[in-house]
Amino acid sequence: MTAPVFVVDHFDAGPGGRYVLEGPEGRHAVSxxxxxxxxxxxxxxxxxxxxxxxxxxxEGKDRLVVRxxxxxxxxxxxxxxxxxxxxxxxxxxxxAVEMMTETGVDAIVPWAASRCITxxxxxxxxxxxxxxxxxxREAGKQSRRVRFPEVAEAMTGKQVAGLLAQADFxxxxxxxxxxxxxxxxxxxLPARGxxxxxxxxxxxxxxxxxxxFTEAGALTCHLGPTVLRTSTAGTAxxxxxxxxxxxxx
Numbered sequence: 001m002t003a004p005v006f007v008v009d010h011f012d013a014g015p016g017g018r019y020v021l022e023g024p025e026g027r028h029a030v031s032x033x034x035x036x037x038x039x040x041x042x043x044x045x046x047x048x049x050x051x052x053x054x055x056x057x058x059e060g061k062d063r064l065v066v067r068x069x070x071x072x073x074x075x076x077x078x079x080x081x082x083x084x085x086x087x088x089x090x091x092x093x094x095x096a097v098e099m100m101t102e103t104g105v106d107a108i109v110p111w112a113a114s115r116c117i118t119x120x121x122x123x124x125x126x127x128x129x130x131x132x133x134x135x136x137r138e139a140g141k142q143s144r145r146v147r148f149p150e151v152a153e154a155m156t157g158k159q160v161a162g163l164l165a166q167a168d169f170x171x172x173x174x175x176x177x178x179x180x181x182x183x184x185x186x187x188x189l190p191a192r193g194x195x196x197x198x199x200x201x202x203x204x205x206x207x208x209x210x211x212x213f214t215e216a217g218a219l220t221c222h223l224g225p226t227v228l229r230t231s232t233a234g235t236a237x238x239x240x241x242x243x244x245x246x247x248x249x
Contacts, residue, residue, distance in 0.1 A: 003040040004033060005141045017068050027062035048074045050146035074146050078192045081241055082107040083234040084160050086201035087118040092231035094135045099235040101139035101149050104242050110154040115203035120154050157209050161216040168193030170218035175227045184221040189245055199234045
């Protein structure tokens with residue numbers, strides 16, 4: 001089993017140095033994971049910097065003392081994969097974020113599509129965004145990532161179109177073959193740069209939104225003969241892209 005991952009704000013020690021993990025992360029390591037001297041752990045700042053460590057001691061119920069054996073930096077993966085996720089109902093948004101993070105997505109953009117039942121406004125929107133970000137962090141730890149996906153502020157359709165226009169490859173996932181959709185499994189993909197995918201709501205991407213996004217340079221693509229939920233389509237698409245671009249090889 002790979003070493004558990006814990007998140008730190010910064011590294012104040014180098015290789016061979018002593019580091020004390022405290023607060024919620026330290027409490028989880030000592031009281032929940034029950035780590036003991038001699039066990040391996042990984043510390044990361046979630047932005048690519050990480051350290052292989054060995055537990056040397058515990059102090060109370062919320063302080064884990066480790067020796068940092070090595071410190072390294074994981075470069076960003078290429079091509080960078082961003083999923084624009086329409087806001088699902090209930091807790092399906094956190095489910096989508098969790099699964100895409102575990103799969104390997106690099107960035108997630110919440111999108112208030114015209115057919116979304118859920119809307120993020122005021123305090124409700126701020127709390128929902130915080131939940132998505134917390135979910136990405138926890139899923140990143142669980143999947144042993146050291147570079148967690150970025151969860152952006154919610155975007156409008158016009159802002160999403162701007163994001164698509166800047167991408168090296170952009171696609172809107174759509175199940176309606178009348179839009180001339182092509183299989184995502186067969187399109188040419190860049191080896192570097194950025195890929196942006198749009199996942200619509202349960203009610204689908206509206207014709208006006210499809211027109212806006214295709215005008216910005218996006219293709220309409222489908223994943224296969226079945227229709228996936230908005231909370232699972234992004235994960236399936238990311239897995240397909242990771243395999244096709246060689247990031248999973």
